């Protein structure tokens with residue numbers, strides 16, 4: 377009798393268990409279906425002052441395994457040009473999807489316009505995604521000020537760089553005390569006070585050595601953990617890594633990776649003889665250089681380049697940690713990843729150590745877009761594209777409406793069309809503007825002086841051929857003035 381009852385109990389338990397597991401499976405399938413139907417997430421990784429020199433972009437001597445991994449599965453835009461050779465205006469175009477002012481405070485001036493309520497101001501890319509159901513979060517240097525706040529120490533919550541854009545805009549500061557301190561910080565809390573007393577490069581030794589990007593990466597990972605837990609809302613997470621911006625400081629272990637690496641010679645190191653947008657490398661030269669000048673001291677120049685390379689590899693390691701967390705969460709299958717450099721950097725080319733010129737070295741930067749859903753596989757695009765195009769491209773990839781006010785074009789639509797387009801890329805400083813197409817770069821100075829370089833013969837932009845080609849000058853000038861008056 378007891379045995380019979382026990383058997384009945386077991387059968388009943390098995391029956392209940394099977395119903396339960398069936399419904400659990402159904403619920404899980406339903407959840408999966410919901411995940412699948414949800415719009416893809418966006419992870420936008422901005423790297424400060426990153427030259428287009430990754431191993432995957434043809435620079436054999438650079439150690440960049442994590443960015444290369446992204447290039448291995450995504451679309452690498454080999455001719456991506458930014459719209460300004462400076463952090464603030466370049467990031468303005470990325471985030472606003474429009475050409476803007478050439479100043480570093482372009483976004484703060486836009487915020488002022490919103491506060492004045494005098495004119496209509498179109499939303500930025502994060503605000504656009506937010507209004508289309510996305511949770512928007514930024515960590516680190518995404519706009520000009522890490523954390524997106526103004527005031528003396530860049531931590532004043534009443535002075536917002538991009539109003540209405542982010543649900544959270546974060547900048548961990550640790551021993552650097554405030555976001556302004558992190559921006560030019562060296563190891564373990566060293567803040568730039570008097571610039572010529574701060575070393576232009578550093579390789580700090582020790583197991584516990586920290587730089588601001590370590591904090592940014594940890595916070596980005598925390599945010600990813602939270603954002604990927606909420607399956608009901610897609611996220612737009614922007615992470616801004618500060619290195620390889622000056623000063624070139626990274627843990628010594630990264631510098632040591634280059635111990636046996638031979639750097640290629642600096643390409644075309646001569647100072648231009650004619651009028652150009654050449655400058656005296658003021659940003660670099662104002663740091664402590666131990667009295668040395670890389671233009672006249674080859675040994676010092678080599679060490680500057682090695683420290684820059686170390687910073688690139690250190691930034692690459694941060695990308696690796698963030699990508700690893702994305703993978704661990706499982707959200708990598710539904711997250712579009714964009715890796716973007718905010719502009720290039722001369723490491724001695726044309727005798728410049730810095731950005732701010734309108735030469736190729738200042739304007740050319742890496743852009744990689746990886747969309748795990750479209751399964752496009754590895755692609756390399758050699759057509760000229762510009763930062764302006766990222767906003768509409770992300771809209772198309774996520775199925776968000778492309779706003780009429782966005783001035784760029786979706787690179788996906790164009791690539792699908794025929795892969796042979798050539799749209800041209802524009803950039804500007806306060807003193808001049810430029811347009812680059814497949815074959816030429818034209819630079820128009822505010823005083824009317826013109827430079828024209830023929831990239832089919834002169835990729836280094838040495839010889840100004842404006843006088844030889846008045847037709848090309850005329851045509852490109854008209855287009856430049858029409859697109860950015």
Ligand SMILES: [Ca+2]
Pocket residue numbers: 424425462463621718719
């Ligand atoms: Ca920058």
